[in-house]
Amino acid sequence: xxxxxxxxxxxxxxxxxxxxxxxxxxxxxxxxxxxxxxxxxxxxxxxxxxxxxxxxxxxxxxxxxxxxxxxxxxxxxxxxxxxxxxxxxxxxxxxxxxxxxxxxxxxxxxxxxxxxxxxxxxxxxxxxxxxxxxxxxxxxxxxxxxxxxxxxxxxxxxxx
Amino acid sequence: xxxxxxxxxxxxxxxxxxxxxxxxxxxxxxxxxxxxxxxxxxxxxxxxxxxxxxxxxxxxxxxxxxxxxxxxxxxxxxxxxxxxxxxxxxxxxxxxxxxxxxxxxxxxxxxxxxxxxxxxxxxxxxxxxxxxxxxxxxxxxxxxxxxxxxxxxxxxxxxxxxxxxxxxxxxxxxxxxxxxxxxxxxxxxxxxxxxxxxxxxxxxxxxxxxxxxxxxxxxxxxxxxxxxxxxxxxxxxxxxxxxxxxxxxxxxxxxxxxxxxxxxxxxxxxxxxxxxxxxxxxxxxxxxxxxxxxxxxxxxxx
Numbered sequence: 324x325x326x327x328x329x330x331x332x333x334x335x336x337x338x339x340x341x342x343x344x345x346x347x348x349x350x351x352x353x354x355x356x357x358x359x360x361x362x363x364x365x366x367x368x369x370x371x372x373x374x375x376x377x378x379x380x381x382x383x384x385x386x387x388x389x390x391x392x393x394x395x396x397x398x399x400x401x402x403x404x405x406x407x408x409x410x411x412x413x414x415x416x417x418x419x420x421x422x423x424x425x426x427x428x429x430x431x432x433x434x435x436x437x438x439x440x441x442x443x444x445x446x447x448x449x450x451x452x453x454x455x456x457x458x459x460x461x462x463x464x465x466x467x468x469x470x471x472x473x474x475x476x477x478x479x480x481x482x483x
Numbered sequence: 484x485x486x487x488x489x490x491x492x493x494x495x496x497x498x499x500x501x502x503x504x505x506x507x508x509x510x511x512x513x514x515x516x517x518x519x520x521x522x523x524x525x526x527x528x529x530x531x532x533x534x535x536x537x538x539x540x541x542x543x544x545x546x547x548x549x550x551x552x553x554x555x556x557x558x559x560x561x562x563x564x565x566x567x568x569x570x571x572x573x574x575x576x577x578x579x580x581x582x583x584x585x586x587x588x589x590x591x592x593x594x595x596x597x598x599x600x601x602x603x604x605x606x607x608x609x610x611x612x613x614x615x616x617x618x619x620x621x622x623x624x625x626x627x628x629x630x631x632x633x634x635x636x637x638x639x640x641x642x643x644x645x646x647x648x649x650x651x652x653x654x655x656x657x658x659x660x661x662x663x664x665x666x667x668x669x670x671x672x673x674x675x676x677x678x679x680x681x682x683x684x685x686x687x688x689x690x691x692x693x694x695x696x697x698x699x700x701x702x703x704x705x706x707x708x709x710x711x712x713x714x715x716x717x718x719x720x721x722x723x724x725x726x727x728x729x730x731x732x733x734x735x736x737x738x739x740x741x742x743x744x745x746x747x748x749x750x751x752x753x754x755x756x757x758x759x760x761x762x763x764x765x766x767x768x769x770x771x772x773x774x775x776x777x778x779x780x781x782x783x784x785x
Contacts, residue, residue, distance in 0.1 A: 386517075390510060397506055401499050408495055439516075443509040450502020454495060461491065 331477045338470045345463035348456025351417045355424060355452055359445050362428045365437055383434035390440070393427055397447040404454045414459045417452070424448040489696055493688055500683045508676045516665055523622050523661050524613055530557075531624045531654040534566065538652075543633060551577055557654075564621045565655040568628070569593070571648060573601035597625050597653050608648050614655075621655030628652060698724040702732065709736045 361368065372380075400420060407414060427444050431437040534557050541549040550568070558566045558579015566579035573593050578584050596614040599605060614623040628650040702725065705718050715737040723729070 390514065394507075394510060397503065401503060405495060405499060439513055440510075443506055443513060446502060446509055447506040450498060450506065453498050453502070457494060457498065 327477055327480055331474065331481070334470055334474045334477065338467055338474065341463045341467045341470065345460050345467065348414075348417060348452070348459035351421050352449070352452050352456055355421055355448050358421075358425050358428060359441075359448070362432070362437060362441055362444070366432055380433070383430065386431070386434050386436045386440070389427065389430050389434060389436075390443075393440075393444065393447065396423060396427075397451065400447075400451045401454065404451060404458060408454070408458045408461075411462070414455060414462050417455050417459065420448075420451050420455060424451075488699070489691075492691055492695075493684075496687050497684050500687075501680055504676055504679050504683075508672050512665075512669060512672060515668060519661055519664065520615060520622070523656070523658070524615065524624070527613075527622050527624050527654060527656050528611070530563070530656070531626050531652060534654060535626060535628070535652055538568075542628070551581075554579055555581060562656045562660070563654065564619070564657045565623065565653065567653050569597075569601060569651040569653070571601075571603075571646070571650060573598060573651075576650070594619065594623070594653070596623075597651070600625060601651060616658070619655065620658055622658045622661070623653060623655030625651050625653045694724060698722070698729070702729060705729075705732065709739075714740050 400423075403416070424444060424447075428437065431440050431444070534553065538550055538553050541547075541553060554566055554568060554577040557563060563579060567575050567583070568577040570576050575583055575593070593601070594614070594617070596612070596617060600608055600612055602608075609627050609629065611627070612625045614621070614625075617623070627648045630646050630649050701719075705713075708718065709732075713736075715733055718733055718736065
């Protein structure tokens, strides 16, 4: 009978990796909360851009446009995450969502209406990232369960 | 808890619906607040423009008594919190509150937002400025009183033709009614939000429970009963909520019962002929049921 100990160790290492991945959604949520706290202070801890950079960036888009973009993005992102969940697909795009939401904070900051719209971005961000986190958690926990079953079979073989 | 089928179905719906409804309400509130503030600014602009137009003739004639009356009467309007006419230097000349311009009274304090534009070197001195949500609780506008050709040539006046601004009119209406309306809107929105959440989540949960979870729980109970030895005839009637699953399961149990019955019959006849030991050796085999089920014939195995 071939030595199954290396295979067993491989499965154990995979379980550890999957368990680590299953909590990645929480890390993104924590990062988003940190950015939101910064946004609530209007990013006063960051240095101000010089006039040259402001000129290079140009004027901020109108707040109304950003609002509609946020509605469109929020709706599409929720549908996208729900579709991933329904299809049991590998969760992807958590960092992209974090990036988009941070960009919305930046746009509102430059347009001068961050205080008015802070809670709207925070709510939609928490919704999208919580859904994503829940999907990540479920997906990788299922994978862990599969690997644990394989490990149990291997253990049984070792005992025999 | 999250491995439970019910939790897996309800949690994403709850997060998505709750989040999007709250987000929608927050954004809707921001839109409405912005629209109502714009409306209030337009109203105060119109009011200031009306005062400016009606005071123009009195200014041209240097009729200070009429000007004082116009400003004083507009100042008595309930919605007007402040009305003032400043000269070029930022001194209050006429006010809706007469004590601010009475001789000997302390000079009225110029609002910080307005004092900035009264500086002679301020580049946007000739433009209209607004102040919304300041500490004064007013939605205010400041419009410059511009020099006109008629004005610089009038005998009563001493302004030179190159002075673009002769003074400023500031008018502020109280933002309290707007804030009250927004508070009312906010509380109604919260109530509406809670109702939508309860109805949508409660409705989805009830529908899922009625059409999916209860039939699955019932089927789980049947399976347990069947495993513990219940016959097909002891199982409740099917209600087709899970498609053909319940019917197929019942048929499986029926087949098992028939196989068991057939096997028992075969076993007893063989034991009668002295082959009991051979039958006993087949009892533990996995395909015993299959063999006996085949032995029962196609009529028993649809």
